[in-house]
Amino acid sequence: MTAPQYPAFHSATTSTILNRHGQASKFRVSNENLPGDMSMRQTSPTPTDFSQPDQSLDFLRNINVTDMDAATSALETLLQGMAISSPEPLGQLRVLEEVRPALDYVMGEVSKRYASRPLPPLSNEEETLQQVVRLWRLMENNYGFVVQRLALQDESSHQDKRALLCQRRLRYHSLAMIEFFRAHQEIPADYWRDLHRLFATAERAGVASVRVSDPLNETWAAQSAQECYIATLLIDAASPYSRTPCEFLWLIRWALRFAPHCTLHADRQPGNASSYLLSPEADFGLRPALALPADTPARSLETTRLASHIQVVVAQLKGGVSASSLGLGEDCVQPACARLLVSLYRPWGLASAGRRFPRTAAQGQIRVCVEPAAVAFFMTGKPFTQPDDVQASFNDFTRTEAMLALGERVEDIAGKENYLERKALELGYVQELWDVLDQSVTGFRLMRADGSSRIDHRQLIGLRTDARARMMLAEISWLQYQQRGTLCAGISMLPGPPMVLAVKLLAADRRNGREPFRLGFLIPGVPVLKTDPSLIVPAGWFAAERRVEVRADEHVWVAQMTRLISRGANFDRIGFTRQESAATGQPENAQ
Template identity: 20%
Template structure:
């Protein structure tokens, strides 16, 4: 009798002793405040890890129940952080630390069972629960990654090592794509180990694009659904795959290269994802509500549409970069003047065009403005232009100094195709991937048409930007749709405005190489673009009727499209 009483008294009463005790403990937990709930669960998990008892199937069932019971409280903590982007620094550090430490404790708790060598009688039960264990571990690693992205910090190498290993384990056991609800409270949503892993990978591709805390959180929520449009492949297909990850390294996603075709790599493409983004934007423009498109109840227009365009630009840039061989970079030390937006860039390009028009032959250092137009349109200089030059060979147009505000960026490296720049974050809050900018590195240089392709946070006050040069010899034009009865604003009228230009009907002729062919292209305001529409394009005293074709690229307020010259006006 005494031995029986001793056994009863010594019986483990910890919630980790089994599902029954864990359920009772979780029921009592409901009476506590959210903060107390998280504190109790964290202390319980840390105590279990410190105890070092052999993991059992009963303990695993209990761990999953305890983790699920604290989810509403933990989600509320995460929402508190995201909803208060301007909170005091001390409070931000406190909340950040609490979110990350709790996630790490849950990862360690689940890892204890992943690494366990269970008894034969427990092995089958643990294997049944292992898909949920790995998926929740990847989910918590994704939360940690997102909170590092909020601070623009590089992810710890240990995090990538754990994520890559956990996904590899799910592949080995053959349940990487098996769908199931992650938590009972989310029974209407299904996920898988592959979905959680891809969500982590794809959010990392947006981390260098200078998104706000709220924008990153929205993107992460959308990736809950979008991750199901992506499939990881062991075999590489050059026409289909754009990104890859090495499961044996402590690193995340990268652009596919020819030598990355061995077993440790997994590959995926972006075509379906970008198509979904474009379809979502089209439906929004047609009047569909944000909620009906599954974008969340707290997301509002126009912020939602702007973020969709930013994400599309970021992933479209990744897609293009996999198809382009980059030229070698050279380290330099110089500065560049920068203007933002199409209207300001057109004004600066017009100055260049005027400066180099009708110059005396003996002092001519640049291609004549009319020669540029002829070469863009015909591929040769017309007789009309030659007659005009001979009749007025030495007229130099006065320099027109437009009152356009510029900023200065430090150029650290350059290549044939672009620049690497360092800039102050506070002075460039407007900058986003896909932003159109004009740049020149000296007063005697032409303004170049450029696009910001990459952003990284170096420290709190500095950003690193990768900039692609679209053209070093653009031509400024005025643009008007032939069926538009409103008064056209000519390019020559730009000088009457101050530093802030309205949405003028201006554009840029840009030479562009498609394959091995040089084609005519036009960049204009997005509000002016319509496919197959006829436009009157005027370059000082020369006019053309053109028809816009396929879009090469678009930003938040500009469109760059192929153009066909229909006729030249007298």
């Protein structure tokens, strides 16, 4: 995002806006209370009267948007000042329209502070999140005040402003909601109800489908209130808590792009089980058609046209057409772009949130290891070390885990559990206890009351269903911090039982003795699930045809990478062919 061109910050000022009882007072500012050294930058002691639009515009033009903290503070001062000082409504609207590019840029940059990983409610960046949300809501409220004051004037004087004001209010309310998606936090109570009510207001005014100019909409440069509303619903339907920061940015942009291809009906559409339903009085978004009781008042969102459009776009991408020329964005790269769009076909094109394997209610607790080294320890009974002697390093693993996989000597593993627990504590390996909410054939939905876990989105973890069970590998498919501070997670199990490996990238000459071995895992193929064997290697290792030396048990062999199956926060899962023996140079059977 390119920074808007504004003059350097010279006179941004702050002052108390509300008294301790929350009562508004006449808002003028002096810069004696400026944060940091900002008070030294003033060129004039004249305070700003935010009831005067011209003074507000002068204040805005003196904001340096490259100083994020100062710019955020100044923008909040400006918006709060106008909110309580009641400027002339058309003048206030003019200022708000001028504020939009600067605010969009600054909030986009500031939100990066918490966008890279899930944000616990009590973390250091929580105030940053709240400040960004506060600014979006201030924009929404300021446009609302314009609506209220225009309504007191001659009705004919603001007919042409209704569509714009409705779209802007919806847009800034949806941006506040999007910040909670971005931070992997639960949407606060009543946010969805407020969104539904704002759209109902646009419908009552007869302007819901009227498009207005919106330069900040990258694809269309215009948007209606209905398109803004549908875009927010699409973002929620696309599992935003399961997306990486990059995917989430694309998701927001594409929701705006594809919203015009959806149809919002005023009631249920009989016989159309593929439609989403929407309850206007509910504090949530879209639900599958069968999820709401028949007697619940609801309207439907039809996505048939969107399904066809997504198919066309995917075909064009596969045919070599650039993502930017299709309106997907200059930063969209292949194959990640097509892969994400294909994953959106089911929730967006088929209006289906159904699961391949249904969840069933479950209770109890599961032991979770969040560090791969701890996972390997509980699999093998010893810490991972450099395999100077292959036989000595891995023979113990084959005599325990491999036999356990065949159903033998289970009592030996159980008898060693106390020893393993003591040894793990000495090494600093921790098993966290998570509560099971429900489960399916391929995973679990878990909850941890203490949300301070070191877990991250798309992280490789280990799971044990009880103290005697074998450690299995899993991936965090989504994370959500709830408002009360608990952490919920979706867990996708990897096929098992896995095997611990030592892996090392091979140099061009096939040998690179200077590089140490790293911890890896072999995921066996499962014919029933039609999956081939795969390797888990450190994050960032994948490159087509790159070779990896693998050591496990007494075997030493070379794996040549063929494809990237998935990329997580701390691992790459890759398909491979077993090329040749690293020790003898003789070919071995491909896997």
